[in-house]
Amino acid sequence: MSTVSVAISRRQIERFPAAAVTIYWKETKYEFLKYLRVRMYTASVLSFPLMFYILFGLLLNSHDAIGGMRVPTYLIATYGTFGIMGASLFGTAAGLASDRGLGWLEVKRASPMPPFAYFWAKVITSMVFSTVIVLALFALGAAFGGVRMPVATFAKLFGTLVAGSLPFSAMGLAIGYFTGPNSAAPAINLIYLPMSFCSGLWVPVTFLPKFAKQIALVLPPYHLSQLALGVVGAGGHQSSWTHWEVLIAFTMICLGVARIGFQRDQEKMYG
Amino acid sequence: MIATRTPQQTNAPVPRASVVASLDAVNKNYGSVRALRGVNFQVRAGELVALLGPNGAGKTTAVKLLLGLMPPHGGKVRVFGADPTNPENRTRTGAMLQVGRVPETLRVREHIDLFSSYYPKPLPSSGVLAAAGLEKIRDRKFAELSGGQKQRVLFALAICGDPDLLFLDEPTVGLDVEARRMLWEQIRQLVDRGKTVVLTTHYLQEADALADRVVVINQGEIIVEGTPAEIKSQTTGKKIRCITRLDPPWVRQIAGVTAVRSDRGVIEIHASEAEPVLRELLKQDPSLSGLEVTSAGLEEAFLALTQDSVRNASYGN
Numbered sequence: 001m002s003t004v005s006v007a008i009s010r011r012q013i014e015r016f017p018a019a020a021v022t023i024y025w026k027e028t029k030y031e032f033l034k035y036l037r038v039r040m041y042t043a044s045v046l047s048f049p050l051m052f053y054i055l056f057g058l059l060l061n062s063h064d065a066i067g068g069m070r071v072p073t074y075l076i077a078t079y080g081t082f083g084i085m086g087a088s089l090f091g092t093a094a095g096l097a098s099d100r101g102l103g104w105l106e107v108k109r110a111s112p113m114p115p116f117a118y119f120w121a122k123v124i125t126s127m128v129f130s131t132v133i134v135l136a137l138f139a140l141g142a143a144f145g146g147v148r149m150p151v152a153t154f155a156k157l158f159g160t161l162v163a164g165s166l167p168f169s170a171m172g173l174a175i176g177y178f179t180g181p182n183s184a185a186p187a188i189n190l191i192y193l194p195m196s197f198c199s200g201l202w203v204p205v206t207f208l209p210k211f212a213k214q215i216a217l218v219l220p221p222y223h224l225s226q227l228a229l230g231v232v233g234a235g236g237h238q239s240s241w242t243h244w245e246v247l248i249a250f251t252m253i254c255l256g257v258a259r260i261g262f263q264r265d266q267e268k269m270y271g
Numbered sequence: 272m273i274a275t276r277t278p279q280q281t282n283a284p285v286p287r288a289s290v291v292a293s294l295d296a297v298n299k300n301y302g303s304v305r306a307l308r309g310v311n312f313q314v315r316a317g318e319l320v321a322l323l324g325p326n327g328a329g330k331t332t333a334v335k336l337l338l339g340l341m342p343p344h345g346g347k348v349r350v351f352g353a354d355p356t357n358p359e360n361r362t363r364t365g366a367m368l369q370v371g372r373v374p375e376t377l378r379v380r381e382h383i384d385l386f387s388s389y390y391p392k393p394l395p396s397s398g399v400l401a402a403a404g405l406e407k408i409r410d411r412k413f414a415e416l417s418g419g420q421k422q423r424v425l426f427a428l429a430i431c432g433d434p435d436l437l438f439l440d441e442p443t444v445g446l447d448v449e450a451r452r453m454l455w456e457q458i459r460q461l462v463d464r465g466k467t468v469v470l471t472t473h474y475l476q477e478a479d480a481l482a483d484r485v486v487v488i489n490q491g492e493i494i495v496e497g498t499p500a501e502i503k504s505q506t507t508g509k510k511i512r513c514i515t516r517l518d519p520p521w522v523r524q525i526a527g528v529t530a531v532r533s534d535r536g537v538i539e540i541h542a543s544e545a546e547p548v549l550r551e552l553l554k555q556d557p558s559l560s561g562l563e564v565t566s567a568g569l570e571e572a573f574l575a576l577t578q579d580s581v582r583n584a585s586y587g588n
Contacts, residue, residue, distance in 0.1 A: 019391065024387045030374075030381055037376035069491075107428070110338045110368065110438075112361040112389045181372070203307030266341060 024117050031121035031266040032128055035091060037147045045090055045129060049083030050136055052202070058144050066204045069234035072145025074204070077228035080161045081221050082201040083124075083133035088168035089188045092124040096176025100265065101171075108257035125171045136159055149232065157231040164191070164224040167247050168256035177261025195219055205236075220250045289315045291436055291467050292337050292355075297346035299332050299491075306332040308491045309346070314436070319458070321482035323475060330471035331369065334438050337469070338366055350436070362391055364422040365434035367425045367442055375414035377426055378564060379405050382413065383431055390432030393474065402457060405429035419450035420425040430461065438462060439470045455481055479503075509545035512537060512563040515556045525551050537561070 035041050057075035064071045099105040108118060138154070141147035149157070172188075179187045198215045199222035200208055208216065216222040223243040229235045230243075291312040299307040307329045311561055314337075322330045335341055336348050339355030350360050373382070380396065383405075387393035400406045403423045408416065413424065422442065429437055439458065443451040458481055462468055472478055479499040486496040495502060508529065514536055515522075522540060523531045525548055530541040531582045542548045545564050552559055 019388075025389050026385050030377055030385050033381070034374050034376050098372060103368060104370055104373055106335070106340055107366065107368050107373075107425070108371055109340055110360060110364070110366040111360070111386060111428075112432070 019165070023114065024120055027113070027117045027121040028124045029051075031095075031125045035095075035125060035129070041090060041094075045083075045087045046133060048086065049079045049133055050140065052082070053079045053137055053140060054144075056202075058140065062145050067206060067234055069229075069232065070145075070147075072141045073147050073149070073232055074229065074234055076134075076141050076147065077157065077234070078201045078204070078225050080134050080137055080157075081164065081199075081225040081228060082196050083137070084130035084161055084165045085168045085196065085201075085221055085224075086192060087129040087133060088126040088165045088173045089192055090185070091129060092122045092169045092172030093176040093179065093188055094184045095122060096173060097179045098181040100176070101181040104220070105265075119173065122173070123166070125164045126172070128164055130162050134161045139267050152229060157228055160227050160231055161224075164227070164247070167220050167224070167251040167254065170251045170258065173258035174254040174261065177265070195221055198222075198254060199225060201225060220247055222247045223247050291316050292350045292469070293348070294333060294336065294343075295347040295349070297333075297336060297343045297348060299329075299336060299341075299343050306491050307336075307343075309448060310488075310491070310493055312486060312493065314467060314469055315414055316467055317462070317465055318483045319462045319470065319481055320484045321478035322469065322471040322486050323473070323478045324471075324488040325473055328473075328488045330473075330488055331440055332491075333488070334366075334368075334440050334469065334471060338364065338438060354550070362389075362432065363434050364436045364438065365429035365432055366438045366440070367422075367429040368438075369444070370425065373413050373421070373425070376412055377410055378410055379416070379427075380409040382424060383427055386428045387431045390434075392433060393434045396431075399427050399431045402430060404453060404457070419446050419453075422446060422450070422454065426457065427535055434466070436467045437469070439468060441473070443470055443472070443474070446569050451477075508541055508543050508566070510543060510546055510565045511540040511548060511552075512561070512565075513540075513552070513559050514538070514561040515552065515559045517552065517556050517559075522552070 057072045057079070061071040066074045096105075099108075105118075109115070136160075138147070138158070175187055175191070176184060197200060198208070198212050199205070199219045200216055201221055205213060205216055205222065205225075222240055223246045226235050226238065227240055227243045227247075230240050290313050294307075294310050294312040297307055297310045297312075298305070310329070310333065312322075312333060322333060324330050336343055337350060337355055339348075339350070339357075339360070342348075348355050350357075351363060353360055370563060372565075377385075380400070383396050387399070393399075397406075400409055402556055403426050405420070405423055405427055408420060411420075413421065416424065424443075426439075426442065429439065431460060442458070443454050444558050446454065455477070458468060458470070470478075470481060484496065485502050486497050487494050487502065515538055517538070519531045519533045519538060522528060522538065525542075527542045527544055527548055529543065532539040540548065549562075549564070
């Protein structure tokens, strides 16, 4: 009797890491497929930054320069920031708010799914979509805008932008915990679009009115875009450490807010 | 009279080992709404117990407490002798809850593949698809399914981990007769395989068709429990319909009459026994016509139970 139970528990321990890897992998795979098949998501999240880039970076201003930096290169950093921010916010907040509000998250919570796998899948999926956006911008810039840079610079810019998906995924989780299935998307737009403008993602920050420049200093997308611009040599005067610190602090605050929402949910009933 | 429970009923001698899940003097409030008040409820190994009650009675709350989805405000919730939030418990339970929206762009087999991965010893996916009758639609996206098919997918997700204890919250709500019978058959097969099932429903017929034991709950309180036959016997009675010139209030005071309703000249009388009432009616009104006597249906029995508890509750407060 006791040997049997020992054998079972040992087997469970042995299979645990493999099983956990499988769960995380499948959770992420299906989260990605789920979004890939939602045309509204892929169309808006992927095509907007690319369309803006083609219009403003390749068709209209491709021979101009901003602060000595060619426009097609400059705009990869800013529309890259814009793109990953949209993919991350919509990818986490909208799905979470809907899962919470309409009972699906309860079905998952009642199952043995590790709760962290659920969040992991959302964050990684946002990162994958971010990667696609950034690579597509590079491809367009290289093919039609004459964008050239050393491989190391490319790798650094790419890594910075994709890592920049994390603060916005955290922000998305916070929004997703405090909005409902119908209010999440409008809430994101209300934050995302003005924040993009004031952070200089559409119009370079140097061309913004003075008050907008002041606001930009407290906005995470401004700091991420400055980091990205810094990589290609078009950053501002602040050190990159300041930007990283702001982004890390922002991520922590958002995760803290999301945690409050997570705990509040354990008490509440929906439907 | 029905709502009073004898001590023997509440403290039936249940061997401790056979209780797999229990609510012990559990209270649960949503703001000022008292969803459950001092509920004692036990689930024994291998039984199919139905929690029967109208909408808003507290059935779903009881299930969510047993699933560890929220904590009680008082009392104790135990599942397999442990706290219901214990991760080990979750590998041994399955749940079919009422869901507003399931990810619509995933296919049936993908949903099952994902949920199967959560459990240490899942059933083979072909077995799950067969058991839930989903083989022909395994490649459909969730959004493309009919209401009955969607319920069957949720059922498949509940059973895919081969759990010992299943919670089915209103599994057949919104299904047509055929789909409902099919799901009933699948639920019976689970019990035949030794699984324990907790089912909530507001259809007495469903509880009657499936359950070994029925627990009637209303306004957050358990008002009666027993086998389906016992529940019915507590509210047996006859329904008399006839056309008469007698006054309904006068009819109401005949001994044994529990309720009187009149509708366009036809009077409907509920009585514990038909014969004495009929004798009195015919004596007072020789012109009485259109006489019909039927036994009060299951729905009436259920209504009598829950309405009785409403009356008691309003007097109690």
